[in-house]
Amino acid sequence: LAKTTQPISMDSYEGQEVNITCSHNNIATNDYITWYQQFPSQGPRFIIQGYKTKVTNEVASLFIPADRKSSTLSLPRVSLSDTAVYYCLVGDFSGGYNKLIFGAGTRLAVHP
Amino acid sequence: NAGVTQTPKFQVLKTGQSMTLQCAQDMNHEYMSWYRQDPGMGLRLIHYSVGAGITDQGEVPNGYNVSRSTTEDFPLRLLSAAPSQTSVYFCASSAMTSGRETQYFGPGTRLLVL
Numbered sequence: 001l002a003k004t005t006q007p008i009s010m011d012s013y014e015g016q017e018v019n020i021t022c023s024h025n026n027i028a029t030n031d032y033i034t035w036y037q038q039f040p041s042q043g044p045r046f047i048i049q050g051y052k053t054k055v056t057n058e059v060a061s062l063f064i065p066a067d068r069k070s071s072t073l074s075l076p077r078v079s080l081s082d083t084a085v086y087y088c089l090v091g092d093f094s095g096g097y098n099k100l101i102f103g104a105g106t107r108l109a110v111h112p
Numbered sequence: 113n114a115g116v117t118q119t120p121k122f123q124v125l126k127t128g129q130s131m132t133l134q135c136a137q138d139m140n141h142e143y144m145s146w147y148r149q150d151p152g153m154g155l156r157l158i159h160y161s162v163g164a165g166i167t168d169q170g171e172v173p174n175g176y177n178v179s180r181s182t183t184e185d186f187p188l189r190l191l192s193a194a195p196s197q198t199s200v201y202f203c204a205s206s207a208m209t210s211g212r213e214t215q216y217f218g219p220g221t222r223l224l225v226l
Contacts, residue, residue: 034213043116043202043217044155087154091213101171102147102154 004088009107018075020106022088025069030092033064033071038085038105047086048073075108083110114138116218118203124224125193133188133221135203143206144186145170145215146178148199155202161186193225 005023012018024033032051036044048055050062050071061074075082085105119134137144145160147170157170161180175197177189186205190197200222204215 032213036215041220043204043220044215045217046214049214102156104152104154 003101004090004103006086006088006103006106008104009109011109011111012078013111014079015077018078018082018108018110020073020075020086020088020108021070022073022090023070024088024090027068027090028092031090032092033062033068034089034091035060035062035073036087036089036102038087044087044102078108078110080110080112082108084108116203116205116216118201118218118221120221121219122222122224124226125190126226127194129193131190131193133190133201133203133223135186135188135218136184137186137203137205137216138184139205139207139216140183141205141207141216142183143208143213143215144180145204145206146176146186146188147202147204148172148197149202149220150199158188158201190223193223195225197223198225199223 034049035047037047038044048060048062050064052064055062063072085107087102087105116137142163146158147155149155156172158172158176159178161167164180164183167178167180180186200220202220203218206213206215
C-alpha cells in the first residue's frame with residue numbers, strides 16, 4: 001500500500017508557476033499517480049493522472065521521474081481561483097478499491 | 113447529465129437516531145464509494161461497491177451500512193448516530209480501466225450529530 005508525503009501548505013502569487021511534489025517511495029509496479037483538487041465546501045475534482053514521464057492537459061502537467069518514487073504537479077501561471085487543497089494519490093484498482101488513501105493534501109494559497 | 117448527486121445537503125441528528133444519506137450517479141459507473149472528511153483532514157473511505165449487489169468495507173466502516181441494488185444508487189445508512197460521526201460525507205463514482213481511476217465526487221452532505 002503506497003503511502004504519499006506532500007507538503008502541508010504552500011504560498012504563491014498570481015501569475016507564478018507552482019510545483020507541488022509528492023513522495024511515494026513504496027509505489028508498486030501497477031500503481032498510477034493521480035492528483036485531485038478540492039475547493040472549500042466541494043468534493044475533490046480530478047486534475048491529472050500518469051504512470052511515468054510527463055503528462056500534460058489543459059489544467060496542469062505531471063512530471064514523474066524514471067524511478068517513480070516521486071511526482072510533481074505543475075500549475076502554470078496560477079490565479080486566485082487555484083487556491084485549494086491538492087491531493088496526491090497512488091494506487092491500482094485491480095487489487096481492490098480500498099487501496100486508495102487520501103492524505104491531508106497540500107493547501108495552496110495564491111495571493112494577489 | 114447530472115453526474116453524482118447527494119441528498120440531503122445538510123442534516124442535524126440527535127445521538128442514537130438513524131438516517132440514510134442518498135447518492136446517485138447517471139454515468140453508468142461500476143464503482144461507487146463513500147468517504148468522510150473531518151475538518152482539516154483528508155478523505156477516509158467508509159464503504160465501496162464494485163457493482164450492483166457487491167459491497168465491501170473501506171478504512172472506517174464501523175457504524176455505517178451500505179447496499180447497492182442498482183448501478184445508479186448507493187445509499188449510506190447510519191444505524192445509530194454518534195457525535196463522532198459529525199463530518200462531511202462525499203459520495204464518488206468511477207469507471208475503472210486497466211488499473212486507472214478517475215473518481216467523480218458529489219457535492220457532499222454535512223452531518224451534525226448532537
